[in-house]
Amino acid sequence: MKGILHENALSITVRGKRTGHLPDRANFVPIRPWLKLCGTYPERRPVSVTYLTMPTELIMLTKHTTLIGLVVALLLLAVAAAHYPGGSYWDAHSVGYDWTTNYLCNLFSEQAVNGLANPARPWAIAGMLLLCISFGVFFVRFSRRIPSKSASAVIAYGGVGAMLFAFLVITPYHDLMIGIASFLSLLALFYVFVFIMKSKLLGFKLVTISYLLVLYANNYIYYTQHFLKLLPIMQKISFLIGVIWMLGLEYFTKPDDFKPAA
Secondary structure (H helix, E strand, O other), X not given: OEEEEOOOOOOEEEOOEEXXXXXXXXXXXXXXXXXXXXXXXXXXXXXXXXXXXXXXXXXXXXXXXXXXHHHHHHHHHHHHHHHOOXXXXXXXXXOXXXXXXXXXXXXXXXXXXXXXXXXXXXHHHHHHHHHHHHHHXXXXXXXXXXXXXXXXXXXXXXXXXXXXXXXXXXXXXXXXHHHXXXXXXXXXXXXXXXXXXXXXXXXXXXXXXXXXHHHHHHHHHHHHOOOHHHHHHXXXXXXXXXXXXXXXXXXXXXXXXXXXXX
C-alpha cells in the first residue's frame, strides 16, 4: 500500500482517496523509516510513505499473546501435575499431586518428595517459562497505559524483572529467587495499585486490593513459617486471583482510564 502523508495535516491519501486519519499503527508497519521529503521543508510538500499491511491472523495473535500464552502455560502445568509421582512435605508417601498440600515448586524438582524420579519436571519448566513470559508481556503492555513515564518504567521493568527471577525458582537458588521476584513484583503491583485507586474502576479496585492482600499474606507465611500448612492453598488462590486480575486489566482497561481528571 502506498500513500501520501501530509506534514501539515493528520491525514493520508491512499490510492487517490483522502482519509481523515492516519492508519492504525497496530495494523500498518512503515517499511521506509527514512521517509524522503518531496521538496523543501518550508513548502510543506507531502511525504511519500510505503506501508506493509499485517495479516489479520497475525494481528489477532499479537493482540491475544497474553491470553494464548497463559492458556498453554496452564495446560502444561496441568500435564506436569498429572505426571507427578507423589509425596509432599506433609505426607512423603502420598500418591500423585495434591493441589492442597503440594507446592508448585515440587513439580520442578528432579526427584519427587517420595524419592522417585520426577517426569513432571520438563512439562513444569515449559509451563513456568510460558507463564512468566505471559505475565511479562502483560506488564509491558499495561505500562503503556500509564501517563507517568517514571511509573510506567517501574511497572514495565519491575514486572519483567520479577518474572525473570520467578522463572529462576526452578534452579537450586529457589529461596533467593523467590525473595527477589517477590520484591520486584510487589513494587510493580504497588504502582499499578496507585493508578487503579486513582481511577473510577471500582471493580478493579476491589480485585487489586484482594490480590495485594493475598500476596502479602503469602509472603508473611513464607518468611515467618506461621500457618505454613495454609501456604500451598494460598499459593493457588493468589495464582487464580492474579490470572483474573491480569486478564481483566488486559482486556477491559484503556489509557484514558488512568489519565488525571481534568
